Amino acid sequence: MALKITFGNFKGGVGKTTISCIVAYILAERGFKTLHVNFDLQTNATMLLGNTFPYENSLFAKKFPKKNQDDEFEFIGDYIKYEGATTVYQALVQKDLKSAIVPLTENLDIVPSSIDLSELNNLGTKATEKMLLKTLIDEIEDDYDVIIFDPKPSIDLHTTNTIMASDYVIGVLKTEVDSFEGLSYYYLDYIEGLSKEKQELCNEDVKLLGIVAYQFDKSDTIDNLILEISNEDERISKLLFKTIIYYRKRIKGFRSRGISRNDIHDKKAMEMFDDLTDEILERILKDDNK
Numbered sequence: 001m002a003l004k005i006t007f008g009n010f011k012g013g014v015g016k017t018t019i020s021c022i023v024a025y026i027l028a029e030r031g032f033k034t035l036h037v038n039f040d041l042q043t044n045a046t047m048l049l050g051n052t053f054p055y056e057n058s059l060f061a062k063k064f065p066k067k068n069q070d071d072e073f074e075f076i077g078d079y080i081k082y083e084g085a086t087t088v089y090q091a092l093v094q095k096d097l098k099s100a101i102v103p104l105t106e107n108l109d110i111v112p113s114s115i116d117l118s119e120l121n122n123l124g125t126k127a128t129e130k131m132l133l134k135t136l137i138d139e140i141e142d143d144y145d146v147i148i149f150d151p152k153p154s155i156d157l158h159t160t161n162t163i164m165a166s167d168y169v170i171g172v173l174k175t176e177v178d179s180f181e182g183l184s185y186y187y188l189d190y191i192e193g194l195s196k197e198k199q200e201l202c203n204e205d206v207k208l209l210g211i212v213a214y215q216f217d218k219s220d221t222i223d224n225l226i227l228e229i230s231n232e233d234e235r236i237s238k239l240l241f242k243t244i245i246y247y248r249k250r251i252k253g254f255r256s257r258g259i260s261r262n263d264i265h266d267k268k269a270m271e272m273f274d275d276l277t278d279e280i281l282e283r284i285l286k287d288d289n290k
Contacts, residue, residue, distance in 0.1 A: 002035075002144040003284060004137065005209070006166040010190075011182030012153040014174035015214035017044045018251065020150040022273045023280065025052065025259050028108035030277075032145040035101065038113035039088060039133070039162050040152040044255075046112040049104060050077025052258035059103040075258065076104060080112055087114040092123055097136040109144075120157050129157055131201065134165035153182075155190065163194050164201075168209040168284065171239070173230065175216045175223040183211065184236060209283055211239040212276060217247040243276040 007020040024036040038045040055073040073079045091100035100111045152158035217223045230236045250269040
C-alpha cells in the first residue's frame, strides 16, 4: 500500500507544484516507486516533470512512439504538449487510472492533467463526487511506494478529491501575506473538516503532516515577518518543518528547463529538497510508530 501525500494551499503560486515535483523526483532517485498525479488543470506539474527527462531512448518513447518520424521531441513534455496523452480527467470518465499513467523513469510515473479537468464538477453524484479520485487510486496504489498529488489551489472538488485520496497533507507556505492567510485562515480548518468526513465515509485518516516555508528571502522584511508570525502562531509553529526552502533563482529555473543536479548551483538548491524529503519520511515513520 502506497503512502499518499497532497501538497497544497488555497493560494496559487506558492510553490506546491515545484515542491511536489522535486520531492517525487528525489523519492524516485532513492528507489521509491513513485507516482505523481497532476490534479491541477493548469498542467504545470506535467510540464515540469515532462521537461526534466529527454524523450529519445526513454521508457516513455517506447510506450509512446512518434506518430511522425520527422517530428523532433527533445523532452517527454514536448511529446505530451504536442501529441497529447490520456489525462487524469479522461481516466476519471473511463474509471481507469492505469490508462493515464505514463512512465518518466524506472521509478517515476506521472498522470498528466489538462484543461478538461475543469469539467470535474460534472462527474459523480453528491454521494460520490468527493471520492472519485480515491476510488481509482485504491485500485492501483499497490503498484507504488508513494503517490503524490498536486491539486488546484482552491476550495472545490479538485482539492477535496486529492485530500480524500491522501494519508497526509503538507501545507506550502510561501513567506508572503496572502500565502500565510490562505494557509492559516482556511486551509488548516478545511483539512480538519475533511479528515472527520473521511473517517465517517470510509474509516480512514488523513493527517496534516507539516508545513514547509518556501522561497524564504533572509534579506526581505516581509519574509522575515511572515516567518516570525508563523513561529508564534500556536497551530502553525507545531507543524513547521525545520527545513526551510530559501529563495534561489535556480529553483525558478527548474520550472522552464526541468529538475537537475548538473552543476554546483543545481546541487545546492537540491540539497534543501533532499533535507525536506528526509524530514517528511522521518515524520511519517514517527507517525507510523505511534
